[in-house]
Structures are given as structure tokens and as C-alpha cells.
Amino acid sequence: MEKETISVIVPVYNVADYLEECVISIINQTYKNLEIILVDDGSTDNSSKICDDFSKKDTRIKVIHKENGGIGKARNAGVEVATGEYFAFIDSDDCIKETFIEELYKLLKETDSDIAGCRFYRNVPGTTNFVYPKEATEYNFVTDSWGIMKRLYNDMGVFCVVWNKLYKKDIIKKHPFTDIKIAEDAYIMREYMFEAKKIAWTSKALYMYRDRPGSIMTSKRNFSIEEQEQRMFWLEKHIAYYKANKIDELQALAEKVYLFNIHEVWSDLDKGAKKFYKGKCFEKMRHMLKSKGNPIKSKIKYTIFAIKLALA
Known part of the structure; x- marks a missing residue:
């Protein structure tokens, strides 16, 4: 062997x-x-x-x-x-x-x-x-x-x-x-x-x-647009691939993860990053809601998040 x-x-x-x-x-x-x-x-x-x-x-x-x-x-x-x-x-x-x-x-x-x-x-x-x-x-x-x-x-x-x-x-x-x-x-x-x-x-x-203290992925900071774009680049790439190849269910699943990541760091984004990602979230939300793959509870959670963004 x-x-x-x-x-x-x-x-x-x-x-x-x-x-x-x-x-x-x-x-x-x-x-x-x-x-x-x-x-x-x-x-x-x-x-x-x-x-x-x-x-x-x-x-x-x-x-x-x-x-x-x-x-x-x-x-x-x-x-x-x-x-x-x-x-x-x-x-x-x-x-x-x-x-x-x-x-x-x-x-x-x-x-x-x-x-x-x-x-x-x-x-x-x-x-x-x-x-x-x-x-x-x-x-x-x-x-x-x-x-x-x-x-x-x-x-x-x-x-x-x-x-x-x-x-x-x-x-x-x-x-x-x-x-x-x-x-x-x-x-x-x-x-x-x-x-x-x-x-x-x-x-x-x-x-x-091993989680090492102070790593880029674990540190809480006031993320700029540039920093957050790096954190989201892999998801942007995945979503674009599924969209181009009409793989609707995986696109919707990736969009859920995208919304999760923005939701988790929202309080750490600076003013410019929040403005930028508000529009991005609405775009991902529209497709995720009408596509299969995600459970109802996820759709409800991120719909509530989208409403909060709209009212902010």
C-alpha cells in the first residue's frame, strides 16, 4: 500500500x-x-x-x-x-x-x-x-x-x-x-x-x-471597503461562476454565505463600506429569495437584515 x-x-x-x-x-x-x-x-x-x-x-x-x-x-x-x-x-x-x-x-x-x-x-x-x-x-x-x-x-x-x-x-x-x-x-x-x-x-x-491571536481573519477591526472586498472575494468569484453557468441552487447557497459574512461584520465596517455593501446585499437577497436551496429560516433571517439596512 x-x-x-x-x-x-x-x-x-x-x-x-x-x-x-x-x-x-x-x-x-x-x-x-x-x-x-x-x-x-x-x-x-x-x-x-x-x-x-x-x-x-x-x-x-x-x-x-x-x-x-x-x-x-x-x-x-x-x-x-x-x-x-x-x-x-x-x-x-x-x-x-x-x-x-x-x-x-x-x-x-x-x-x-x-x-x-x-x-x-x-x-x-x-x-x-x-x-x-x-x-x-x-x-x-x-x-x-x-x-x-x-x-x-x-x-x-x-x-x-x-x-x-x-x-x-x-x-x-x-x-x-x-x-x-x-x-x-x-x-x-x-x-x-x-x-x-x-x-x-x-x-x-x-x-x-491552531487559532493564533491577532490573525487577519479573527481580529475585530473597523474594516474599510478594500479590506472587506478581500474577505468577500472568494464568494464574489463563486457567485459569478454559478451565475455564468446557470447553476441556480449553488448560486443561492453562496449568496446566503455572502449575506452571513456581511451580517457578521456589519458593525465593524466603516461608513463607506456600509454604503457599498448595502447595495450588494440587496442584489444577493433578490436572487436568494426566489431560488431554491436555502431553508425558510435563512430567508427570513436575511430578509430581516435587509429591512434593517433599508431603514438605516
């Missing part, structure tokens, strides 16, 4: 406090035929040295040093040199359970899928503890592109990220990462899922995700 090489790509930027734990968790995988690619994206702390030290200890480890260009370009640099039949991406401040690769590889092969994914632990901010998600057998499934995108728009945190999955290499090779700074995973996920004929999932939590 371990004849096929799996490339594990890790973009690294100023994560000296977490990098050793991350790399050790990859080295200790029960599936041993790995190519571990550490892409040092111009780190200014001790991360570069940590990468080089690990490469001297394990011949499976390759290190790329490059100028800082962002996580998308770092992942692309790893993909360019990767030789495996399957790819996995691990963020350098996270870590994985020792059976992460083995179990996703087995699931992918048994179901003849192109992508296999899992659930994840999430750390308790400010501590070294991770919380296991509540058991949910509905996460054991095999589906197609439409099925996974429906799930994505209803459970974004599990499905719209790059790092808790194993991919056939062709899926990744055909769709390079972009250099956008916010929600870069979600931006490209539709391409990956539509490229795949079959996607398999396990309810097991095999990935350990």
Missing part, C-alpha cells in the same frame, strides 16, 4: 514557536512513504534554521528558501518540486494526528475518490489544549462536486480549507494557488471540488488546527 509517494507541503513563515511540533507530527506518520517539502517564505525568525536542521535529520525532507510572497506562492513553490502521486498541505502552526495520511489515503483508495477529507481539533486560545469536535456520523460520506459544495456553504469551516484533505496530484497541478491574502483556501476550493469526480469524508478528527 505504501508504494505511492505522498507529498506533504508546508508553507513556513515566522512560526518558530510551532514549527518543530508541526514537522515532528509529519515525520511520525504511520504512512512512511512521504516527501516532506518545507517552503521557507522569507522567514525573519529562527524558522529557516529549524527547517534546515530537520532536513539534515530526515532524508524525506526538502527545504525551499524563497523571498516572502505569501502563503499561496509558497504552496505553489512546493507543488512545483513535488513528485508524489498525492498532495497534502499542512499549515506550519498546526499539527496532525499520526494516522492522518494513512487514513485519508485508505479512504481515498477504497472509495476511488479524488479528494479525501476529515474533521479537525481546534485549540483553546491561549492554551496548549485542543478540543475534539462533537461526534457526528453525517460526516461519513462520499459525494460529488455539487454535494460537497452544498455542504461547504452550510458548514464552511470544515470544507472550505485546503489543509484537512488529501488530493490526487492532478487536482492541484491544474489549479495553482492565488496570491490573495485573505480566504485564499476558500477562493480555490470550488476549482478543486469541481475538478474532482468523487469526494470522500470521514467523521474522524485527524488534523489539529
